[in-house]
Amino acid sequence: MKLRQWSTVGLVAVATIATLNTVPATASRPYDPTTQSLGTLGLRHGLHVGTAVSMDALNDASDPQYRKLVSSEFASVTAENVMKWESLEPTRGAYNWGPADQFVDFAKRNRQSVRGHVLVWHNQLPAWLTSGVADGSISKQELRELLRNHITTVVNRYKGKIWQWDVVNEAVSDPWDTPSTLHYKGFWAQNLGPGYIADAFRWARAADPKALLFYNDYNIEAFGSGNPADDKTQFVYDMTKSLRAQGVPIDGVGSQGHLGTQYGNFDTLQVTAALKKFSGLGVATAFTEVDVRSQLTEGVQAGNSEEINPRLQASAANFSVLMKACLAVRSCLSYTVWGFSDKHSWVPGWFDDPPEGLATIYDENYQPKRAYQELKSDLIFAGPPYVLPRIAPKPRR
Numbered sequence: 001m002k003l004r005q006w007s008t009v010g011l012v013a014v015a016t017i018a019t020l021n022t023v024p025a026t027a028s029r030p031y032d033p034t035t036q037s038l039g040t041l042g043l044r045h046g047l048h049v050g051t052a053v054s055m056d057a058l059n060d061a062s063d064p065q066y067r068k069l070v071s072s073e074f075a076s077v078t079a080e081n082v083m084k085w086e087s088l089e090p091t092r093g094a095y096n097w098g099p100a101d102q103f104v105d106f107a108k109r110n111r112q113s114v115r116g117h118v119l120v121w122h123n124q125l126p127a128w129l130t131s132g133v134a135d136g137s138i139s140k141q142e143l144r145e146l147l148r149n150h151i152t153t154v155v156n157r158y159k160g161k162i163w164q165w166d167v168v169n170e171a172v173s174d175p176w177d178t179p180s181t182l183h184y185k186g187f188w189a190q191n192l193g194p195g196y197i198a199d200a201f202r203w204a205r206a207a208d209p210k211a212l213l214f215y216n217d218y219n220i221e222a223f224g225s226g227n228p229a230d231d232k233t234q235f236v237y238d239m240t241k242s243l244r245a246q247g248v249p250i251d252g253v254g255s256q257g258h259l260g261t262q263y264g265n266f267d268t269l270q271v272t273a274a275l276k277k278f279s280g281l282g283v284a285t286a287f288t289e290v291d292v293r294s295q296l297t298e299g300v301q302a303g304n305s306e307e308i309n310p311r312l313q314a315s316a317a318n319f320s321v322l323m324k325a326c327l328a329v330r331s332c333l334s335y336t337v338w339g340f341s342d343k344h345s346w347v348p349g350w351f352d353d354p355p356e357g358l359a360t361i362y363d364e365n366y367q368p369k370r371a372y373q374e375l376k377s378d379l380i381f382a383g384p385p386y387v388l389p390r391i392a393p394k395p396r397r
């Protein structure tokens with residue numbers, strides 16, 4: 001399959017390099033890649049290294065380092081919350097485009113690619129929608145129409161400005177859910193049946209012929225048993241294969257990459273194998289929300305370096321496993337961290353009992369951590385024959 005899109009990826013790469021933190025080599029100062037940003041180093045491979053962006057932090061005048069690093073270190077950005085339904089349409093029919101417009105304009109000014117997050121998810125839905133369904137004032141038929149209208153309206157507004165859309169997010173259950181046999185979960189499957197997934201991709205495609213349309217989920221970094229009844233990666237693989245066979249315009253699968261150092265996790269070869277298997281379906285892949293958290297034991301909270309160091313090193317190792325695997329597979333187009341500083345991370349607020357944190361690549365004072373350095377070295381030392389330029393699929397009609 002000759003993938004014409006390579007030239008386009010190259011174009012985006014060139015434009016983006018223009019604003020990133022690049023230190024030009026001179027006669028007296030030979031080229032030192034360690035001074036380059038993750039964004040610049042990623043684009044050497046056509047890989048977009050990105051971050052989730054909190055608009056509250058971006059607009060916080062007392063926190064200028066946040067905005068500086070977002071614009072200078074990363075080639076791609078994802079809105080952490082302001083492009084979610086509850087933010088875009090808090091009141092039925094009354095759209096709150098301001099924060100999302102500001103986010104997209106900010107990316108455009110920095111010539112950064114944008115991952116649109118998220119069109120269809122069971123979380124962060126507006127209360128008027130969920131309560132309307134709950135009290136029966138919104139019928140199933142009307143709900144389906146509301147979903148189509150939401151996707152069409154949002155995708156139309158940002159047509160041509162979004163590189164990748166997370167069309168559907170976290171539609172598949174986990175082995176710890178009830179029933180434990182994997183199934184389609186959540187508000188949309190319960191109210192519309194799993195057919196909403198194919199509908200959502202078709203509606204998004206109708207609104208933007210060029211955006212790459214992704215299914216996004218967590219705990220799909222590598223295959224397990226290979227049985228879709230308990231292996232979530234296999235379930236998502238089979239779902240993607242089935243959607244492709246139906247002619248549904250799904251272009252990619254996003255693996256969120258929310259890991260914890262207390263878990264077994266995966267090695268680089270396992271993750272590479274998974275990306276290659278998805279690539280075999282003709283879809284692109286991406287790591288879309290990478291962070292690697294650790295348990296904040298009393299020792300860690302007390303600043304005990306003997307407890308902190310192994311966690312920082314384990315976190316760095318896991319960030320690097322995903323990066324090395326992504327670099328090794330040409331259809332892995334982007335690597336996005338879900339927040340880059342421990343000062344602005346969703347982890348401590350979500351995982352508070354027992355407390356977890358230390359999940360990102362910069363510390364609370366915006367000092368690069370071991371994880372940042374390991375990602376940088378992965379990007380610097382990568383190259384042929386195992387790491388080659390990215391190949392993006394043509395958006396499926």
Ligand code: G3I
Nearest residue numbers: 080081117118123124169170218256258289338345346350
């Ligand atoms: O905006 C309100 C604010 O008005 C209020 O004062 C404040 C206090 O409660 O809450 C604010 O809303 C919070 C919102 O983030 C914006 O900051 C919500 O409580 C909080 O639950 C929400 O958390 C987000 C979470 O998704 C919600 O599910 C996280 O920031 C965000 O990082 C997280 O991101 C998700 C991805 O979208 C999908 N994959 C998993 C990932 C982590 O959960």
